[in-house]
Amino acid sequence: xxxxxxxxxxxxxxxxxxxxxTPATGYKVVITKKYVATSTKPAYSTDLLTFENISFLxxxxxxxxxxxxxxxxxxxxDLKLYNGTTLLSTVSTFVPRPGRIYSIFTLxxxxxxxxxxxPRLTWYTNK
Numbered sequence: 001x002x003x004x005x006x007x008x009x010x011x012x013x014x015x016x017x018x019x020x021x022t023p024a025t026g027y028k029v030v031i032t033k034k035y036v037a038t039s040t041k042p043a044y045s046t047d048l049l050t051f052e053n054i055s056f057l058x059x060x061x062x063x064x065x066x067x068x069x070x071x072x073x074x075x076x077x078d079l080k081l082y083n084g085t086t087l088l089s090t091v092s093t094f095v096p097r098p099g100r101i102y103s104i105f106t107l108x109x110x111x112x113x114x115x116x117x118x119p120r121l122t123w124y125t126n127k
Contacts, residue, residue: 011068011096014060015051017106019119026053027106028082029121031066031094035075045078054106068096079104081121089120101127 006012015029029051037043048066051059069075077096081089096102103126108119 006063006099006101007065008099009070010065011098012063012065012101013049013096013104014063014102015054015104015106016059017054017056019106019108019110020056021110022054022056023083023110025084026055026058027088027119028052028084029054029104029106030078030080030082032078032080033067033075034078048077063101066096068098068100070098079121079123081106081119083119088118091121091123094123100125 013031017027019027030047031049032045032047034045035041035043049064076092077094079091079094080087094102103124105122105124106119107122108117110119112118
């Protein structure tokens with residue numbers, strides 16, 4: 001729903017699972033912000049959002065606000081896909097910006113391997 005004017009200081013995200021043979025317990029997607037070290041603090045990371053028990057064609061029906069990088073920040077983000085406690089995939093190229101709207105998709109098939117077929121994540125900028 002793009003009819004609601006988003007908060008221009010936030011980024012918005014939703015998750016959609018397209019892995020047809022998803023386990024009965026579903027998947028978990030975690031968005032982690034990795035802060036760079038400064039002269040007063042060491043590098044650290046924090047989980048910003050967690051989407052759990054995502055079944056086939058399930059996920060978030062609305063876009064959820066979260067904290068993006070602001071001007072001048074060089075922090076990075078990880079998108080992580082889990083089956084229970086097992087990490088299946090990590091995307092480290094995601095750098096959200098204020099006012100943007102994103103969709104994260106799960107792809108692949110359970111039981112297959114390789115970068116083209118194994119369960120993994122990708123993302124798309126909606127707006």
